[in-house]
Amino acid sequence: MNADLLARFHGVIPAGGVGTRLWPLxxxxxxxxxxxxxxxxxxxxxxxxxxxxxxxxxxxxxxTGRAHRGAVVSQLPELCDEDLVxxxxxxxxxxxxxxxxxxxxxxxxxxxxxxxAADQVIEPVEVxxxxxxxxxxxxxxxxxxxxxxxxxxxxxxxxYIQTGDPLQVPNAPSARGVVQFVEKPDEDTARKYLASGGxxxxxxxxxxxxxxxLEHLEANEPALHAGLMKIADAWExxxxxxxxREVWADLPKTAIDYAVAEPAAAAGDVAVIPGVFNWDxxxxxxxxxxxxxxxxxxxxINLGGESVRVYADSATGVVYSDRPRVxxxxxxxxxxxxxxxxxxxxxxxxxxxxxxxTVEQLKADGATEVL
Ligand SMILES: Nc1nc2c(ncn2[C@@H]2O[C@H](COP(=O)(O)OP(=O)(O)O[C@H]3O[C@H](CO)[C@@H](O)[C@H](O)[C@@H]3O)[C@@H](O)[C@H]2O)c(=O)[nH]1
Numbered sequence: 001m002n003a004d005l006l007a008r009f010h011g012v013i014p015a016g017g018v019g020t021r022l023w024p025l026x027x028x029x030x031x032x033x034x035x036x037x038x039x040x041x042x043x044x045x046x047x048x049x050x051x052x053x054x055x056x057x058x059x060x061x062x063x064t065g066r067a068h069r070g071a072v073v074s075q076l077p078e079l080c081d082e083d084l085v086x087x088x089x090x091x092x093x094x095x096x097x098x099x100x101x102x103x104x105x106x107x108x109x110x111x112x113x114x115x116x117a118a119d120q121v122i123e124p125v126e127v128x129x130x131x132x133x134x135x136x137x138x139x140x141x142x143x144x145x146x147x148x149x150x151x152x153x154x155x156x157x158x159x160y161i162q163t164g165d166p167l168q169v170p171n172a173p174s175a176r177g178v179v180q181f182v183e184k185p186d187e188d189t190a191r192k193y194l195a196s197g198g199x200x201x202x203x204x205x206x207x208x209x210x211x212x213x214l215e216h217l218e219a220n221e222p223a224l225h226a227g228l229m230k231i232a233d234a235w236e237x238x239x240x241x242x243x244x245r246e247v248w249a250d251l252p253k254t255a256i257d258y259a260v261a262e263p264a265a266a267a268g269d270v271a272v273i274p275g276v277f278n279w280d281x282x283x284x285x286x287x288x289x290x291x292x293x294x295x296x297x298x299x300x301i302n303l304g305g306e307s308v309r310v311y312a313d314s315a316t317g318v319v320y321s322d323r324p325r326v327x328x329x330x331x332x333x334x335x336x337x338x339x340x341x342x343x344x345x346x347x348x349x350x351x352x353x354x355x356x357x358t359v360e361q362l363k364a365d366g367a368t369e370v371l
Contacts, residue, residue, distance in 0.1 A: 001055075005136065005140055006055065008108075008140075009055060009056055009113075009114065009136050010056060010061065010111050010113050010114070011059065011060035011061070011114050012061045012063065012101075012114065013045065013060065013063070014093055014118065015031070015033045015045055015063065015068070015118035015119070016031075016064060017033075018031045019031055019032030019119060021284040022284065023358070023359045023371070029067065032044060032282065033045040033118035034075070036303075037121070037282050037303065038288075039292050043075055044118060044119045044120070044282070045118045046075050048117070049076055051122060051129070052114070054129055055132055056114070058078055058080075060079070060083065061084075061085060062076065062083065062084055062118075063085040063087065064086065064087065065089070066087060066088055072084065082235075085103065087248065088245065088248050089248070089249070091252075092254055093256040094221060094252075094255055095252075095253070097256045098213070098214075100115065101113055102232035103235050104210045105214055106233065106236075110209070111209070111210045112140060112208065113210050114136070115206045115256075117203075117204040120203070121291055122277055124277060124278075125277075127275075127276060131174075131273050131277065134169075134172035134173070135172070137170065137175075138167065138169045139208050139209060141167075141169055142212060142269070143269060144208040144216070145270070145271045145272065146161055147202075147203040147205045147274075148272045148274045149200055149202075149279045150200060150201075151199065151201045153194070154190035154193070156187050156190055158184065159181060159182065159184065160181070160200070160201065160202065161180075161181055161199060162179040162180045162181075163178065164177030164179045165177050174273055174274055175271050175272075176271065176272050176273075177268070178272050181202065181257070183202075183255065183257035183262060184257075200274060202257070203275060203279055204281070206260070214229075216263060217260055220260065221254065221259045224251055227247045284355065285318050285338075285352040286349040288301060288303065288318050289349055299314075299315065299317075300317060300319060301318045301319070302320075304319060304320050304325065304327075307325070310327045311326065311327070312328070312329040313331060314331055314333075316332075316334055317334050317335035318335075318337070319337045319338075320337070321339040321340075323339075323341070327339070334349040334350065335347075335348055336349060336352060359371060
């Protein structure tokens, strides 16, 4: 890639999702991106950062909750103060990604940003980086570029991208236009999309000129855009905190997929690079089984590290404890045991998706201290 284009590229990592289906391991005080869920030795946010370094160098901004400052700084000691954006409270992905766009725009309106969720598992990284390189070249032609994943089932938890004709972009041979972007369709619609063969899942990655992101944000969410620009104007002054406090709590709460991706696709401004790497959003404990293949061969995946000793006869499954423990499992298949100081979860991989309902029940019961 030519050096000028590469120098315009900045990574952005919005790190805010709690990962409800991974409760009680993942929770508001220690969300999924702060855990090593693959046995790689890296937390998900560290691995996300490292994947971007070959293209972005240290031009990487993290947007996260104020409460995670300490954990994020210890995971990413190279992050400088200007590149660590701390939110007083979560206001969804349009505010998080939009604020990064606004701050970068004020630094240099020609910046191309790439926003990447902090809590995904991707391999091989070189294949991802080749797709990202194509995305940067395509974004430079004036597009918001998504990365598309071949869908395997009619999930209602992802965005769907209807691919259009190939685009003739130098250095981006797989770039295609996008006919429409549909965020989280209902199950019938998702089935139709899957059967048609013309749709990809949105991987939650957006590579775009900051100016184009902000143009669409202004057209679709003017109040959000105005508030974010106000914060960005104060970002490199001593008014940063005061303006953040004044503006943040009133910003509209919406996802970037509704605020930008859907309307921008309708306007013909979205492109897609089909990703041919393995991609997993680690949505539940069953995913952890898939992602820890090496230890899964022994039947039990121990996420607790060396201080947790698991004794299992024929049992299989996933075990986590946040303290030294002996965990004995006898004759159970695909069990999930998650042991923390204030909450114990016992389920099976088959029912792993339903953990979300349990969390909703706990919320409704006011048991927020364990969430
Ligand atoms: N800082 C910050 N980040 C946030 C916030 N809300 C969400 N995020 C971050 O924004 C990204 C996406 O947000 P989610 O809310 O987790 O989105 P999703 O339901 O998983 O859907 C998105 O990702 C799917 C792929 O995993 C996509 O298929 C879908 O279209 C969409 O882009 C994640 O990195 C998440 O941490 C927030 O309030 N603050």
